[in-house]
Amino acid sequence: MDLNEELRTADWRKASKSGSNGGDCIEVAPLSGGRVAIRDTERPGQVPFVVTASVWDAFLDGAKRGEFDF
Template identity: 75%
Template sequence: MDLSDELKTADWRKAAKSASNQGNCLEVAPLSGGRVGLRDTEAPEKEPFVVSASVWDAFMDGAKKGEFDF
C-alpha cells in the first residue's frame, strides 16, 4: 500500500484527556514498517509527519520522564 493511502486509512488515536476534547490535539497512528504517523487536529489539511519506531520510542521515553515539560 502506498504511504499516502495508508495515512488516509490509518487508525488515528488521540489522548482522551480534556485538552483533546477542545480540538488542540496531536494524533498518532501505527503504520507499516514500524513507522508512526503524527498529525495536528488543528491543521487537518497538512500532510502528517512520519517517523521511525525508534524515533517515536525515544520521544515517548522522554515524554514519560518529563523532558518536554514546560
C-alpha cells in the same frame, strides 16, 4: 500499499485527556514497518510527520521522563 494510501486509511487517535482543551492536540496513527504518523487535529488535511519506530520510542521515553515539561 503506498504511504499516501496508508495515511488516508490510517487509524488516527488522540489522547483521551485531550477532550477538554478545545481540540488543541495531536493525533497519531500506527503505520507499516513500525512507523508512526503524527498530525495536528486542527489541520488534518496537512501532510503529517512520519517517524520511525525508534524515533517514536525515544519521544515517548522523553515524555514519560518529563523532558518536555515546562
